[in-house]
Amino acid sequence: MSETSIKEKSETKVKEMSGTKVKKMLFILSKGTIENAYAAFVMANGARMEGIESEIFFTFFGLEAIQKKKLEHLRVATVGNPALHMPTMLGGLPGVEALATKMMKKEMEKLDMPPIGEFLEILSDSGCKLWGCKLAIDMFHLKREDLIDELDGVLTIGDFYGRANEEGTHLLFI
């Protein structure tokens, strides 16, 4: 593809973006790896920055991202992650996961990506609603005080669907 056509293509995208029909983005974060947490956070924050409403529902391992004691210790998975181009045996060795996480955090810092705790503060201040999943919280025997202060509440999945009642709402499972 020639340089001009790439440029034209990206400009068309920009135009479409500004006239988006998306009104509200609802994210379900079910995984406890750092890259998944950041994926949800960047998209939820990006929505708010575009004037789109956003909310995140933390369930199962996604709850790691809102537990006061755990949120700064999320890691990148080095086993079963072919995109790291690392032999599975090597990925399982002690310290490899920590090292890969450290390297990733360093790259993120360069791009001015906030750490998880600060990102949650930013999201909350930006008006992004943060919800805990009742079933998963009960299953992991978590108490309210284990979870971040910014949490807006604990919901059942039914309650969460109830928040998707407007036209232009999208749900995304991560």
Added chain:
Amino acid sequence: MKKIIADREIDVNEEGYLIDFNQWDKDVCAYLAEEQGISMTEKHWEVVEYLQDKFQKEEPLSIRGIKKSGVINIKEFYSLFPGGPLKKSTLIAGIPKPKSCI
């Protein structure tokens, strides 16, 4: 593209952002703000000055930067410039739209 702003011809891009910052002044600013449904207060001006200062120093803008700015907190920022605060405030300030995803 040319656009008549505050009785003057100003160069803007497709999204309405000023191309030449030298064409910006307080009248242009107030006009652009009104178009966005914003009436400028003391606090709005403070934010605009902060953004322009960052632009002149060629420092990238982000929501995290706003948090650390000491000029305004994120909650106030969203309430002063509702519906895409960084997008709207940079447009009003006459500087380019930030390209960052955060």
